[in-house]
Amino acid sequence: MLRFRHQMQPRKLKVTPGANPQARINKLREIVTGLIRYERVEPLWYFADEARQYAERLLYLAIKNGDKHKETMELADYWLEEKDLVHKLFKVLVPRYKNYKTCYTDLHKLAVEYPGSGIPMGVLELRGNPWPPIIARQRDTKFILSNMLLTAAKQDFYNTKQQLKSDAATKRQQLIEKSDDMHTIRRTDDSSSVDPPAKTENLMMDR
Amino acid sequence: MGFKGLFESGQGFTMTDVEGKLVPERGRMDVEGAFTHVSSSQVNVAYKSTHVINYKRTRAEIGQALRKKPNYLHYDLVDKHRSSPLQKGTDNITVETDVKAPRDYRFIMPEFMPRPHFEYRDRVLEKLERRDMLRRRTVINIPEFYVGSIMAVTVSDPFAPNKKNRFLGICIDRGGHGLKAYFVLRNVVDGLGVEIFYQMYSPTLHSIEVIRLEKRLDDRLYYLRNCPLEHSTFSFDMEPIALPRGAQVPVNTLKLKLNPKPWDERWERQDLKGIEPIELTPKMIKGIQKVHNASATPWKKHDLMLHYRSKVNEEEEETIMAEVYKENQLLESMRKTSKATLKKKK
Amino acid sequence: MASKSLFTCILRPSPITLLCANNNNLALLPSSYACVQQVRHRRFPKFVVRPTTRKVWHVRKWTQKHDDKLITSNEQFIQDIVVQNYANKSESPLKDAPWNRNPYIKGTRRTGVLALKLGTMVQWTKDGKGINVTLLQVLDNHVINYVPPELYKFYPSHLPHHSDRFGLQVVGALSCDPRQFSKPYNNLFVKAGVPPKRWLTRFLVTPDAAVQPGTPLCVNHFRVGDYVDVQGRTRDWGFQGVIKRWHMKGMPASHGVTKSHRKMGSTGGGGDKDGIWKGKHMPGMMGNRFSTLFGVKIWRINTKYNILYVRGRSIAGAPHTFVRVSDTVLPTKRIKAENAENVPMPTWFPEDETEPIPEELFDEEMFQFTSPSVELEAES
Numbered sequence: 001m002l003r004f005r006h007q008m009q010p011r012k013l014k015v016t017p018g019a020n021p022q023a024r025i026n027k028l029r030e031i032v033t034g035l036i037r038y039e040r041v042e043p044l045w046y047f048a049d050e051a052r053q054y055a056e057r058l059l060y061l062a063i064k065n066g067d068k069h070k071e072t073m074e075l076a077d078y079w080l081e082e083k084d085l086v087h088k089l090f091k092v093l094v095p096r097y098k099n100y101k102t103c104y105t106d107l108h109k110l111a112v113e114y115p116g117s118g119i120p121m122g123v124l125e126l127r128g129n130p131w132p133p134i135i136a137r138q139r140d141t142k143f144i145l146s147n148m149l150l151t152a153a154k155q156d157f158y159n160t161k162q163q164l165k166s167d168a169a170t171k172r173q174q175l176i177e178k179s180d181d182m183h184t185i186r187r188t189d190d191s192s193s194v195d196p197p198a199k200t201e202n203l204m205m206d207r
Numbered sequence: 208m209g210f211k212g213l214f215e216s217g218q219g220f221t222m223t224d225v226e227g228k229l230v231p232e233r234g235r236m237d238v239e240g241a242f243t244h245v246s247s248s249q250v251n252v253a254y255k256s257t258h259v260i261n262y263k264r265t266r267a268e269i270g271q272a273l274r275k276k277p278n279y280l281h282y283d284l285v286d287k288h289r290s291s292p293l294q295k296g297t298d299n300i301t302v303e304t305d306v307k308a309p310r311d312y313r314f315i316m317p318e319f320m321p322r323p324h325f326e327y328r329d330r331v332l333e334k335l336e337r338r339d340m341l342r343r344r345t346v347i348n349i350p351e352f353y354v355g356s357i358m359a360v361t362v363s364d365p366f367a368p369n370k371k372n373r374f375l376g377i378c379i380d381r382g383g384h385g386l387k388a389y390f391v392l393r394n395v396v397d398g399l400g401v402e403i404f405y406q407m408y409s410p411t412l413h414s415i416e417v418i419r420l421e422k423r424l425d426d427r428l429y430y431l432r433n434c435p436l437e438h439s440t441f442s443f444d445m446e447p448i449a450l451p452r453g454a455q456v457p458v459n460t461l462k463l464k465l466n467p468k469p470w471d472e473r474w475e476r477q478d479l480k481g482i483e484p485i486e487l488t489p490k491m492i493k494g495i496q497k498v499h500n501a502s503a504t505p506w507k508k509h510d511l512m513l514h515y516r517s518k519v520n521e522e523e524e525e526t527i528m529a530e531v532y533k534e535n536q537l538l539e540s541m542r543k544t545s546k547a548t549l550k551k552k553k
Numbered sequence: 554m555a556s557k558s559l560f561t562c563i564l565r566p567s568p569i570t571l572l573c574a575n576n577n578n579l580a581l582l583p584s585s586y587a588c589v590q591q592v593r594h595r596r597f598p599k600f601v602v603r604p605t606t607r608k609v610w611h612v613r614k615w616t617q618k619h620d621d622k623l624i625t626s627n628e629q630f631i632q633d634i635v636v637q638n639y640a641n642k643s644e645s646p647l648k649d650a651p652w653n654r655n656p657y658i659k660g661t662r663r664t665g666v667l668a669l670k671l672g673t674m675v676q677w678t679k680d681g682k683g684i685n686v687t688l689l690q691v692l693d694n695h696v697i698n699y700v701p702p703e704l705y706k707f708y709p710s711h712l713p714h715h716s717d718r719f720g721l722q723v724v725g726a727l728s729c730d731p732r733q734f735s736k737p738y739n740n741l742f743v744k745a746g747v748p749p750k751r752w753l754t755r756f757l758v759t760p761d762a763a764v765q766p767g768t769p770l771c772v773n774h775f776r777v778g779d780y781v782d783v784q785g786r787t788r789d790w791g792f793q794g795v796i797k798r799w800h801m802k803g804m805p806a807s808h809g810v811t812k813s814h815r816k817m818g819s820t821g822g823g824g825d826k827d828g829i830w831k832g833k834h835m836p837g838m839m840g841n842r843f844s845t846l847f848g849v850k851i852w853r854i855n856t857k858y859n860i861l862y863v864r865g866r867s868i869a870g871a872p873h874t875f876v877r878v879s880d881t882v883l884p885t886k887r888i889k890a891e892n893a894e895n896v897p898m899p900t901w902f903p904e905d906e907t908e909p910i911p912e913e914l915f916d917e918e919m920f921q922f923t924s925p926s927v928e929l930e931a932e933s
Contacts, residue, residue, distance in 0.1 A: 001520040005283055008325040010512060025506045057511040064521075078509040141622040150623065154630040275791025278841060279873040285669070293640045293728035293748050294693045296771055297859045327872055331858055332671045332688050342922035363681065363929045370929040386675045410920045410927045411681040 002056055003103040011050050028054055031124070033081045035105075036089060039129035045109050045122030052105050052124055054079065059104050063094050096128055103127075108134055282328060289331075300334045304525075308532035313524065315351050317381075318388035318407065319531050323519045336385045337527075341534045343408050345541075349415055354381050355423030355459060357441055358392060360405055361413040371413070374403055375443050379428040383407070393431060395440040400432060418447045422458045424480040433470045434463045434482075610709050612737040635730060639748040655761040657893035662719070663762045664900065665879025666691050666770045667726035667752055670785065673866040676852060677920040681927040686852055686862040689783070689876060694770040695747045696900075698723040699763045719757040722764060725750030726875065752875055762899040772859040773901035775851055775878075777914045780886035781861075783846045785869035785876035790839035799834040844869045848883045854914040 015023045031051035034041045043051070058079055065072040067090040076086050097104050110121040123134055141147055289299040313320065319340070321333045352358055357377050364372040376394030379402070383389045388407040393400065405412065431439045450456070464483045465474060475485050476498050485491075507513060519527075623631075655661075668689035676686050700721040705711055708721070728748035731739050742749045745766040764770075775781065795801045795817040803815045817836075820829045846868055853862035861878065868876060881887055888896055897905070915921055 001522045002515070005281065008281075010516070021504070021510075022506050025510060053515075054511050057515055061511075075509060075511065079511075138622075142624055144622060146622070147624055147627055150627040150630060154627065157630065157634070275789050277871070278786055278789050279871045280669075282873065285873055288692065288727050288751075291693075291728065292636045295640065296769060297690070297692055298857050327672060329671045329688075329872060331690065331860070332674070335688075335855065335858070335860070336674055339922050346923065346925055363927050365929055370931045406675075406683070408675075408922075409681065409683070410677050410922075410924075413926050 002053060006053050011046060013047060013050060029079055029081060032079050033085065035124055035126065036080060036085045040123065040125040040131050042121060042123050045120040048107055048122035048124040052107055056104055059093060059097060062089055063097060300330055302526055304529055306529050306533050308528035312528050312532055316531060318383060318385065319527060320519055322384045323517055339386060340408060345538060347412060347414060349407065350417045352378060352417050352420065353422045353456065354378050354426055354428060356417055356421050357419040359416045359418055360392065363411045363413065375441055375445065377439060377441065379431060393439050395436050400436065400439060416447060418445050420450055420456055422456055424460060430474050430479060430482060433466050435466065438463055613735050614738050615733065616735045652765045654898060657890065657896045657898050659890045661762050662757065662759045663880055664722045664724060664756045664758050664764055665877055666694050666774055667724055667754060668876050668878050670868060670870055670872055670874050670876050672872045678918050679920050685866045686864060687866055687868050689861045689863055689878060691772045691859045692726060693728055694724060694726050695745060696722065696764045696766050696768050696770065697725045697742060697745045698766050701760060715757060718759060720760050720763055722756045722758045723753060724756060725753045727751035754877055756879060764899045768900065770900055772854055772856060772861060774897060775861065776895065777851055777854050777916050779851050779888065780848045780881040781851060781878050782881045783849055783863065783868050783876050783878050784843055786874055787840040787842060787844055787869045788871055789841040792837065793839040794836050795834065798836065798839045848881045848886045852916045852919055856910050857912045
């Protein structure tokens with residue numbers, strides 16, 4: 001199962017020359033090969049988004065089936081135009097992504113050039129690559145004003161919540177002790193009288 | 208130019224009626240281009256927001272609005288809303304994965320797999336549909352069968368003399384998802400080929416018996432229509448033969464010979480394994496070449512996303528099959544105990 | 554003088570007209586002398602072009618995403634606060650006392666609900682006859698506002714056919730994080746005390762069936778066996794030609810036809826009826842407009858997942874679109890006043906039920922999958 005949100009239907013890519021499915025696949029094959037080779041490529045965003053699905057699927061199958069599965073090997077042979085990359089796929093990338101629970105690639109959208117065609121470019125990269133990160137390391141925002149105020153408010157909020165809880169518990173205990181002393185009210189009655197709204201809610205959920 | 212001048216020129220001035228007097232609401236552009244504001248102390252009106260939303264859109268924006276776009280929610284978003292902490296009153300389905308179904312379980316009950324289209328899938332609907340199917344399975348026993356096995360079905364029929372009809376025949380097709388699952392039986396009655404389409408979960412079905420459990424070489428056996436009738440004749444008094452426990456389902460490697468033309472379909476163009484090789488005329492060869500050239504799509508074999516979209520994905524398949532397996536195990540144990548009690552009573 | 558000249562223009566000069574011209578006594582004129590020409594009625598345009606401008610009274614809904622610079626623990630804290638302030642409220646959101654509840658009488662119109670279309674399924678009746686049903690889920694619905702008819706009369710959205718007897722009931726579905734909406738949009742929900750909703754609609758209701766803002770609506774608003782109207786948005790087909798949009802014939806593929814295989818024919822006649830009439834069927838934007846299915850039966854209800862099983866599979870729109878479900882307006886299928894004892898008025902409240910409601914409710918004619926197979930009685 002792909003681990004990122006993708007289009008429900010495939011895109012029709014405007015590939016020239018030869019606007020047919022074979023040309024589309026060839027174009028995507030180029031991008032996937034480049035991605036595995038250089039770990040970062042910069043095609044059109046629409047192409048990158050489409051090629052990302054194929055690359056992820058290939059990696060998933062390689063991890064799942066291993067290099068002794070014949071059909072997976074055929075797929076890898078087809079999708080990687082340069083044959084030394086098949087070795088890289090099974091020996092380098094599979095161990096890298098074995099324990100990932102997220103997707104294996106990242107896609108960024110670049111700003112549109114002006115004047116130009118107006119078509120956005122994208123950057124497609126493998127995770128854990130050796131290149132410097134695309135999004136520059138951000139300043140530590142822990143000490144900016146909004147964060148400082150929010151952390152203070154957060155502590156206040158959770159502390160008061162805990163206090164309210166403990167207060168309620170102590171009150172209930174006191175009540176129970178009193179009732180034990182008085183020998184008039186049973187514990188069960190007491191507990192039911194404390195929170196009737198919660199009970200009705202449970203009923204609603206259970207019905 | 209002062210306040211009075213502006214008032215006289217009346218350019219873009221809006222007046223509001225407060226206690227019978229006309230009062231200017233806010234300042235506008237001066238003649239010389241300077242912006243003059245009427246201070247709030249002069250104006251005796253409650254505060255009114257001056258924020259203006261531009262409802263006129265650019266040509267590009269209008270074009271984008273007119274373009275074809277889906278007006279449905281993504282299934283991911285729907286699931287998010289169902290499990291949101293802000294939502295109350297409606298339950299959401301839970302996934303249980305404590306058991307694991309056997310590997311070939313999917314082929315025993317293929318109708319439990321949903322339709323693989325992303326747009327038509329809904330997790331809650333599928334769950335409710337599966338529950339209905341399992342409930343029906345508690346009432347009648349729907350056994351394991353394949354295309355090519357010989358079966359007998361009894362149905363309540365308003366036109367039959369006893370209001371019940373029993374039909375025996377070979378299963379030539381099977382398909383459908385969910386409650387719409389179906390199978391087709393074929394036999395020869397009084398020298399005439401008869402095919403009956405049954406809905407698997409219809410309440411009119413009374414029993415389904417499997418008389419010979421076996422497979423054929425093809426997934427659809429509609430070519431039996433153009434074979435000699437002896438291949439699709441089965442006597443109605445056949446007695447069921449059970450397979451030994453743990454045995455694999457046998458494959459019947461029978462190869463049939465087709466009748467001479469005319470045929471219902473162009474069988475030579477389909478890749479059929481269950482028929483003997485046909486003597487091809489030059490016209491037939493031309494037709495085969497034509498079809499295969501048109502549908503020559505070598506890329507389809509390697510299109511990863513095409514495979515992914517045309518099938519329910521592996522992880523989800525496992526969870527669904529595990530759920531069905533668990534329910535069926537419970538059912539079988541129930542049946543065994545009921546049988547044992549019946550024997551004891553006797 | 555003027556009348557005389559006019560009559561002489563239109564009618565043939567005859568002794569009677571000449572006589573009458575001076576007297577101004579038109580009653581004397583025989584009817585055969587009046588000029589009656591039949592003018593063909595121009596139909597009201599069936600299809601109205603989709604408006605590209607927003608209504609003035611709608612506020613802007615979406616805003617920019619919230620601040621990215623917050624650290625993750627603070628993000629979590631804000632989400633906690635949102636949940637606590639909206640969902641886990643200890644006090645009732647209703648500031649006023651609950652409104653009076655009236656009985657159902659002739660002419661009452663209740664609110665509807667917003668439902669999510671899930672898809673279609675097959676079910677069977679007790680005779681063994683198959684029926685197609687559509688599943689509609691009533692997810693997270695709340696009443697947002699009510700405007701009485703006296704006020705609603707002056708609203709800009711009031712249309713002439715909304716008579717004075719109807720008030721306005723605003724209903725919303727699917728609670729969201731308020732940070733993604735604009736402030737004026739969020740302010741719409743302050744009165745009701747519910748989280749801001751993804752989807753809003755309005756229903757016309759009579760004042761005796763008005764619901765207090767803030768009350769949740771669920772599937773028990775309807776009963777099994779009732780008839781409802783379901784309104785949904787059709788699929789967006791984009792700009793389409795005449796054959797797909799209006800089912801015109803086009804022209805044949807051969808026999809000397811050139812360049813007009815999929816074109817429309819003539820656009821109009823000549824003479825008096827010349828020009829292109831309003832509402833002429835032409836290529837254009839297809840779909841993405843409301844269409845209503847009237848009088849569909851509710852076969853089955855699931856109260857746990859809040860699902861209606863409704864007859865037919867021709868409800869407009871793709872799966873996971875929203876549909877408006879309300880009591881039918883068809884006179885033969887409407888709820889009758891004598892049959893209206895159990896109708897939840899103005900809506901269903903959990904306090905009404907003393908016993909827990911079963912999870913699934915079936916119509917009388919519906920086959921239940923736990924019951925044995927259908928057996929037809931043999932004729933003796």
